[in-house]
Amino acid sequence: MPGIRPSHGGTDSLPEPRYDFSSNANPAGPCPSVLAAVRNADLTRYPDPLYASLRGTLAAHHRTTADRILIGAGASELILRLIRHHQGAVQQLAPTFSEYARGAHLCSRRLLSMHTPAAFLRAQAREPGLGFVCWPNNPSGDLWPLEFVAEAAASGPLVVDLAYAPLCGESRLAAIETASRGAYRLYSPNKAFGLTGVRGAYLVAPRIDRRLAHAAPSWVIGRDAVALLEAAVERRARTWLERSLARIERWRSMLGRSLRQIGLQVRDGPATFLLVNVGDATRVARRLRDEGVRVRDGSSFGLPAWIRLSAQPPRAQRALLAALQSAL
Template sequence: MAEPSFSALGLQPQHGGTDAGPEPLWDFSTNANPLGPCPAVLEAVHAADLTRYPDPHYTRLRAALAAYHRTDPACIVIGAGASELILRLVRATPGPMLVLGPSFSEYTRCARVEAREVIEVTAPSDFLGQQRRQQGDGLGFVCWPNNPTGESWPAEFLANAASGGRVVVDFAYAAMGPEDALAAARAATTSTIQLYAPNKSFGLTGLRAAYAVTPRPWPELSWLAASWPVGPAGVAFLEAVTSEAAQSWLAECRPVLAGWRRSLAAGLAEMGLEVRESPATFLMARVGDASPVAAALRRHGLRVRDATSFGLPAWIRLGAAPPEWQAALLAALAKELRR
């Protein structure tokens, strides 16, 4: 009897956005900062010496990130993107994986790679209840703000989840939202594993570099990686994103991104579509059957995020974009929905 394929087991990555086709004219499928890349960060990446190995222990980088987060360098874990770190976190933690969903598909996929039980709940109260039933066993995943639905779970919930068991709080999109809300969420989650993927905020998603901040040293999490998971360009990137120049640039981006997101939401609502916003750069629109709508928009040179892989087959996710992009999207979407 033939073994089931990775696809049949649900192990094939399915992200509903990027594809093998030609690059679109307008890409709404990404949650990356449409104003990026940040000039100061890009300059640092271009200056990286690619003829040499990086420090295998990332000593200087971990010290810089620890200073930024006011923690011990031993609590900083470097990884080749958030997805790679998620897989390591699952491998390092026995027991079931608890997900507050619908959310980023990698949490569930990585659990399946390791043949772990996945328990997905859709309400914070159910997440806390399941934690009590697990009695501290396993690992929980909370995305803040949540991808794709945009919820910014209250700080009180985050603090309660942190006290209920080992939890990962994924802050991949948080830096593009309100600073005060992020500060409150960080303060509530100091005893969780905080996951950061700044390549989204700084407009360099093709550069695979991320890091985790653990509440206490966890050397096994670093040992689970291959040697040198992040190269010199990634090291330069992560060192640069905490600089004053980079943070000032990001602060200037926030009101522009919020304005573009609100404008896009208004345009979709005027078409009669149900819209769900997030505090970051993205929103969701209910279009009926998302997969054929996404395919039709692709033929117009537009790429959107089909939310079917999140378990939301009636919705597409759209990133904030300049007004001329929005005009192209709204015109094509109106045409296809009339069909």
């Protein structure tokens, strides 16, 4: 069980590195139209505390009603709010994003970490509470079976974290959205559009849940995040995203091949990232950081031998491979 202090194994308090493989943001970004919207946001005024226009825009995009859209200050804030709102155990498919476990710890909930979909369903039946499924999973890249997601949503309550689903293509995104209609669907589009410094996310709830909506802090996001969320569902932004996927696939495949060529075990995935076994993740991550390359230490996922790397352009990959030769 993680402690209260956040532990993400990537971002740190040091000066920005020359090459950052720790972030799963779209390496082709930022999206020009979304960036322009954020830069043009009027930051001299408060946002609407009810976010009526934003929720209407998102509801129209998802073909639902505005009272089922809940706005949050990034995925982590919504995860914690959801856990506080629901009683019982917290179930997760491990290894996965550490904020689910951290939220359970902060709220004094029992954490059940399962390693297969079948075990997850048994845990839901044995100890009801709130389940979390990350799709595709961070850090493993697993695309959990759609039939399992639908069954878990029916057994619920369930949160399906779709942080990286838009990076898997429109057809896969549509499929998981259909499978998770009975769940809370969690969207944090700052990753797909390459603007992780703007903290805004939202839920599409399976039913109207005003208590959960009203549990948010007042003015939970600023006008910059409002602009990002509105721009992210526009057709030009989604077209840009779809066109960026071929480049991401090319860079991720190139990185995986290069790592295998130097004898490392690689676990690939469908989004922007992959896992590589380096033996001692913390030691290797520190040595790479000294060389100006930041990577994601997998220890906070419960993977102390692995680092997570995002797809990056060829020049950055050459720098990483050179630094790895001395760090291993």
